[in-house]
Amino acid sequence: MEESISLLDLIKQSFELKEVDIRAYSPLTLAYIGDCVYDLVIRTVVVERGNEPANKLHKKTVTYVKAQTQAAMIEALLPYLTEEEEAVYKRGRNAKSYTSAKNASIGDYRKATGMEALVGYLYLTGQEARIMELIKTGLKELSMTL
Numbered sequence: 001m002e003e004s005i006s007l008l009d010l011i012k013q014s015f016e017l018k019e020v021d022i023r024a025y026s027p028l029t030l031a032y033i034g035d036c037v038y039d040l041v042i043r044t045v046v047v048e049r050g051n052e053p054a055n056k057l058h059k060k061t062v063t064y065v066k067a068q069t070q071a072a073m074i075e076a077l078l079p080y081l082t083e084e085e086e087a088v089y090k091r092g093r094n095a096k097s098y099t100s101a102k103n104a105s106i107g108d109y110r111k112a113t114g115m116e117a118l119v120g121y122l123y124l125t126g127q128e129a130r131i132m133e134l135i136k137t138g139l140k141e142l143s144m145t146l
Helices: 007-014 027-048 054-065 067-080 083-094 106-124 128-141
Strands: none
Touching (some): 027 054, 027 083, 067 128, 106 128
């Protein structure tokens, strides 16, 4: 049986990327990649639930990826986070960003940035199963289904 390889490992192998100390990344860099990973998870689930026109898929996806939803989700997830995860979240939340969301409060935007930083950290440390666990738990806590 062929051993499964993570997407991150496949990317690193394909592009001959060197190992980097995750602590060297700024929280906004972690949020940058975490935003993409979270979006990919949500988009994958939405697409796998049914083949629909792109605009319908987009409308469904936006409900889950907007800053307000991410802020509510991370608030619901705080009791489930390890000390290390909470520290990463707080670093992301407290990072000084030079941009802001068009349709979200500054508080929600900062919480969403913290959540994205956490997802980015978990992704870059190879903890994909933990990402799935947290997203599923967060959606359940918000009484949202995909």
